[in-house]
Amino acid sequence: MSSAFRFVEVDQPRPQQPWPSIIVPRQAIEHEIERLASIALPATGRRASAISHPSNTHEVPCFAPGIDVTLHVLKPGERTPPMARSASAVDMCIGGSGVASIGRHSFAVERFDVWNTPSMEPVSFRNDGKDLFVRLSYSNAPLLEKLEVHVVDTAPRTVSAHEGGDSAAPAGPRARDKAEVIDLGSEGAKLMGYEYLVDIDIVESRPLLWPWAEVEKHLAKVYHRDLSYTGRHLYLLYNPATERRMGTSHCFFATIAKYPPNKIDQPHRHTSAAINYYFFGHGKSAVMGERMEWEAGDLHFSAPGWAVHNHGSREQGFCALTIQDHPLQIAMESLIWQETLKSPIVKLGSQRGFDTNIGELVRAA
Numbered sequence: 001m002s003s004a005f006r007f008v009e010v011d012q013p014r015p016q017q018p019w020p021s022i023i024v025p026r027q028a029i030e031h032e033i034e035r036l037a038s039i040a041l042p043a044t045g046r047r048a049s050a051i052s053h054p055s056n057t058h059e060v061p062c063f064a065p066g067i068d069v070t071l072h073v074l075k076p077g078e079r080t081p082p083m084a085r086s087a088s089a090v091d092m093c094i095g096g097s098g099v100a101s102i103g104r105h106s107f108a109v110e111r112f113d114v115w116n117t118p119s120m121e122p123v124s125f126r127n128d129g130k131d132l133f134v135r136l137s138y139s140n141a142p143l144l145e146k147l148e149v150h151v152v153d154t155a156p157r158t159v160s161a162h163e164g165g166d167s168a169a170p171a172g173p174r175a176r177d178k179a180e181v182i183d184l185g186s187e188g189a190k191l192m193g194y195e196y197l198v199d200i201d202i203v204e205s206r207p208l209l210w211p212w213a214e215v216e217k218h219l220a221k222v223y224h225r226d227l228s229y230t231g232r233h234l235y236l237l238y239n240p241a242t243e244r245r246m247g248t249s250h251c252f253f254a255t256i257a258k259y260p261p262n263k264i265d266q267p268h269r270h271t272s273a274a275i276n277y278y279f280f281g282h283g284k285s286a287v288m289g290e291r292m293e294w295e296a297g298d299l300h301f302s303a304p305g306w307a308v309h310n311h312g313s314r315e316q317g318f319c320a321l322t323i324q325d326h327p328l329q330i331a332m333e334s335l336i337w338q339e340t341l342k343s344p345i346v347k348l349g350s351q352r353g354f355d356t357n358i359g360e361l362v363r364a365a
Contacts, residue, residue, distance in 0.1 A: 026297025095134035247327030274303035281318030
């Protein structure tokens with residue numbers, strides 16, 4: 001019997017220590033792109049650098065707790081070898097163009113296109129253009145690394161959504177059809193057989209592409225929305241596989257914002273962390289009382305979980321990709337949100353959320 005364990009009395013909750021907001025400037029990102037392009041192709045076939053927050057003490061790099069941001073560079077003619085991993089990802093192309101092959105899907109991507117990579121799908125990229133193919137990739141690998149369950153397969157086999165471990169056909173009888181389901185009481189509690197744990201109903205998770213050429217056409221609507229609008233000037237890049245969790249992947253949502261000049265959001269807070277990549281214009285933020293300014297090309301850990309923050313545009317307005325671990329927090333029933341500091345604290349997904357004045361603006365128009 002091991003004597004290494006110990007009992008620890010629990011008295012008061014530990015004060016939370018949010019990581020400071022931090023900006024990685026455009027010049028630093030551009031310098032790293034040049035450096036990656038200048039080195040010999042690594043043995044892995046991937047030119048990549050993860051951006052690690054100075055508060056990160058774990059050996060695995062991450063830019064926000066549980067979220068990594070990795071800069072990938074492919075030179076013309078280069079291709080990455082296939083790889084599958086238990087982490088899921090959302091990517092944005094920030095330079096050049098290329099082709100993403102994810103599972104049975106393949107699509108061309110170019111600057112400011114966004115796409116998701118589901119967990120355990122074999123993925124590879126190739127640069128068939130004349131310029132560097134550069135992308136930012138956001139994943140939940142650091143969270144899985146902390147749990148010691150980040151599985152990486154460097155020789156993956158493509159598997160369909162309906163194919164099980166024993167290659168069972170998608171149709172036909174299921175063992176769970178014979179398993180017991182026993183009602184307990186009148187509130188919905190049940191006992192269910194083991195078969196329900198190992199043969200879960202399928203919601204197919206596919207790679208989806210949100211092309212900038214199509215997204216941009218619709219951004220004029222949020223850009224021209226009146227400055228009195230109490231919501232955010234953005235669209236969610238929605239993946240239907242995430243259902244009520246409102247995600248782009250099962251872990252993250254991605255939004256594309258286009259803010260008009262001189263719009264300042266109300267201070268607010270939420271337990272989901274937020275990372276902004278600004279790709280047009282400039283603006284300012286206040287995070288935990290610290291004032292920060294940013295411009296196009298900067299990457300910003302803009303909202304440490306539950307930190308009071310707000311953002312504002314300047315005379316140019318701005319466009320931004322925002323990544324938050326919102327769907328993960330909803331799945332954990334931990335997404336609490338305060339839309340303004342005078343608003344109630346609400347557990348989104350379990351309680352009714354917040355209203356905006358969109359109805360008044362629509363009627364006025």
